[in-house]
Amino acid sequence: MAKRQPAKPEFKARKPLVWLHGEIKTPPFTAEGRQEAGMLLRLLQEGERLGMPQAEALPDVGSRCGALRIRDAEHNWRIMYRIDSDAIVILEVYSKKTRKIPDEVMERCSKRLKQYDEVMKAAKKQTGK
Numbered sequence: 001m002a003k004r005q006p007a008k009p010e011f012k013a014r015k016p017l018v019w020l021h022g023e024i025k026t027p028p029f030t031a032e033g034r035q036e037a038g039m040l041l042r043l044l045q046e047g048e049r050l051g052m053p054q055a056e057a058l059p060d061v062g063s064r065c066g067a068l069r070i071r072d073a074e075h076n077w078r079i080m081y082r083i084d085s086d087a088i089v090i091l092e093v094y095s096k097k098t099r100k101i102p103d104e105v106m107e108r109c110s111k112r113l114k115q116y117d118e119v120m121k122a123a124k125k126q127t128g129k
Contacts, residue, residue, distance in 0.1 A: 080092040092105055092112075
């Protein structure tokens with residue numbers, strides 16, 4: 001009788017992360033916070049749809065935008081992102097201290113997205129795609 005081979009784990013294609021601003025390092029993140037952030041980013045890369053409490057939609061920043069929510073020791077971190085067809089674009093990483101997202105953070109994210117989109121549009125035009 002032939003031995004049955006164990007099933008190979010299914011490989012999920014991952015979208016690359018495009019960092020427009022911010023980083024996740026220890027410190028200021030704890031090792032646990034950094035690990036949680038990495039896990040949530042990996043899920044986004046693999047196409048998972050995240051909702052509360054891990055992530056919240058941010059249509060005011062732009063379509064397909066959201067914020068990962070990471071509770072870490074004394075901080076509540078937010079990683080602002082947009083899901084594109086070819087990448088996960090990281091807009092901002094910050095420690096949230098108030099209930100409302102600060103207006104300056106929202107404005108910076110919108111500005112970064114606009115600049116990114118302009119650069120990507122110009123690059124596609126140059127390559128003829």
